[in-house]
Amino acid sequence: MIWELVATVFAGLGGAGIALLIRKLSKQTAPKWLVPVFAGVCMLGFQIQGEYDWYDHQASLLPEGVVVVKKVQEEAPWRPWSYVFPQTMRFIAADVANSAQNKIDPNLILVDLYFFERRTPAKRVPQVIDCLQSARADFTNSFSAESGSQTKWYPLENNDPLIQAVCS
Known part of the structure; x- marks a missing residue:
């Protein structure tokens, strides 16, 4: 800076x-x-x-195999030109090349998401993607894919870019 x-x-x-x-x-x-x-x-x-x-x-x-799955465009009153041409201030990229498929349940894929924001360092967040259910969950030490577990799954649309990038 x-x-x-x-x-x-x-x-x-x-x-x-x-x-x-x-x-x-x-x-x-x-x-x-x-x-x-x-x-x-x-x-x-x-x-x-x-x-x-x-x-x-x-x-x-971004290295090969890392795919941008979401761009966030912003407008601000202190940047009046951004109302005409919105600026991309944040984006999310998925490391598809280094994703790992679960050996027990091949519908579960572990992937690293990278969150980029202007003037801040990138953050890496491991996620588990369920290709069959079109959902994602945070990969933590207490993660369990079994039914009845404490893992919180977040539903995704079938045409979500994250599902398309990881599951195809």
């Missing part, structure tokens, strides 16, 4: 430099307020570009 701040400052300096060049070429007839306006616009533009490129950049860094 410190490098993003440094890059933003340099974008502002570059914008101010362009405005100073415009003032010099116009023999100082261009208004003085052009310098801070150019600096601010360049800094804001750099930040907006970074917000929109974050998802594509992170998704391109």
